[in-house]
Amino acid sequence: MSIKKIAILTSGGDAPGMNACIRAAYLAARNEGIEVIGYQHGYNGLLKQDFVEFEHRDIRNLIQRGGTVLYSARCEKFTKEEHRIKAAANLDEAGIDGLIVIGGNGSFKGAELLQDIWDKPVIGVPGTIDNDIAGTDYTIGYHTAIQTAVESIDKVRDTADAFERIFIVDVMGREAGFIALNSAIAGGADHVVLPETFESAADELVRILDKLDQRRKNHANSSHIIVITENLWPGGLNILCDSLQTETGIDTRILTLGHVQRGGSPVWQDRILASKLGAFAVEMVINDERGRMAGIRHRYPESVPLGTSREDRKPLNHYSMSMLDKITLLG
Numbered sequence: 001m002s003i004k005k006i007a008i009l010t011s012g013g014d015a016p017g018m019n020a021c022i023r024a025a026y027l028a029a030r031n032e033g034i035e036v037i038g039y040q041h042g043y044n045g046l047l048k049q050d051f052v053e054f055e056h057r058d059i060r061n062l063i064q065r066g067g068t069v070l071y072s073a074r075c076e077k078f079t080k081e082e083h084r085i086k087a088a089a090n091l092d093e094a095g096i097d098g099l100i101v102i103g104g105n106g107s108f109k110g111a112e113l114l115q116d117i118w119d120k121p122v123i124g125v126p127g128t129i130d131n132d133i134a135g136t137d138y139t140i141g142y143h144t145a146i147q148t149a150v151e152s153i154d155k156v157r158d159t160a161d162a163f164e165r166i167f168i169v170d171v172m173g174r175e176a177g178f179i180a181l182n183s184a185i186a187g188g189a190d191h192v193v194l195p196e197t198f199e200s201a202a203d204e205l206v207r208i209l210d211k212l213d214q215r216r217k218n219h220a221n222s223s224h225i226i227v228i229t230e231n232l233w234p235g236g237l238n239i240l241c242d243s244l245q246t247e248t249g250i251d252t253r254i255l256t257l258g259h260v261q262r263g264g265s266p267v268w269q270d271r272i273l274a275s276k277l278g279a280f281a282v283e284m285v286i287n288d289e290r291g292r293m294a295g296i297r298h299r300y301p302e303s304v305p306l307g308t309s310r311e312d313r314k315p316l317n318h319y320s321m322s323m324l325d326k327i328t329l330l331g
């Protein structure tokens, strides 16, 4: 099949590096003489035939920009088949020969269902800060989110030290502990609470108190940083904060990093990853691959079925998990 025109969209939580991916896909396509359009606001743009026609000037200085120039969104309608049928008709009407969806697991589910009813390639590119997509070592935005979290931990440590306080640092990740684990290691945190190992608030509280107790016995400095994945503590973090304060007598505060983790200029790891995957996704369209994701394995792009992204829970690095205990005891 000869490919004349492709479309790109970004969907779900935006992630630093999405723009770098759009840029790479555009350039790789233009080098093959393929036209590129961008649907705006995720799947909403596809339903409303709301797109921009990319030109060279649109992608100038794009590699370093955070966010997504195509805007992102969550689109409830796309979960209904009647709307996906409309989307397929819109793609045909616009003369599109292949669609690249940059997003997370939910976006890929939508892409898979669209592929079932549209007879041209739909390719997913993993773009989410959470890194919770199986079938790829990393997702676009993940490294930048860790960098942002680490910078915040470094800063909060100064005030934690000055007041000899405990700080609970709440990081994103949805139901995965990738950002928490790696920002805890890189930020030199004293403890990390992960969805992968969390059993109950009571057990986890005992673990945290033990850790604080050992640190104090070892004359460690008296501020403590605990990193926790969002939405994990039953009833919310104020409950954990009150328990720690009561049990230890140490002033305790919560720092919720929130959406700043999704912002900022992508770090080099995300720019390179996004560039490789954007270019590779275009190759996949040209090769007429259907319902597949452009993943990265040992630094090389790899084509895997879109469904792989949700098949298994992507495991955390076991060495990183065990190592954290070994290197935090003395503070």
Ligand SMILES: Nc1ncnc2c1ncn2[C@@H]1O[C@H](COP(=O)(O)OP(=O)(O)OP(=O)(O)O)[C@@H](O)[C@H]1O
Pocket: 011, 012, 013, 014, 043, 073, 074, 075, 076, 077, 078, 079, 080, 103, 104, 105, 106, 107, 108, 109, 110, 111, 113, 127, 128, 129, 130, 174
């Ligand atoms: N089961 C589904 N069927 C069809 N479309 C879906 C489905 N699940 C999600 N989508 C589409 O994908 C969009 C994004 O999904 P979701 O909100 O889960 O984010 P995501 O792609 O997983 O990204 P992130 O995890 O980074 O926020 C949804 O708003 C919807 O348009």
Ligand SMILES: O=P(O)(O)OC[C@H]1O[C@](O)(CO)[C@@H](O)[C@@H]1O
Pocket: 013, 104, 128, 129, 130, 172, 173, 174, 230, 262
């Ligand atoms: O922007 P929203 O809709 O609040 O979504 C927040 C969620 O999106 C993510 O940033 C990316 O999936 C998660 O880490 C977080 O739980």
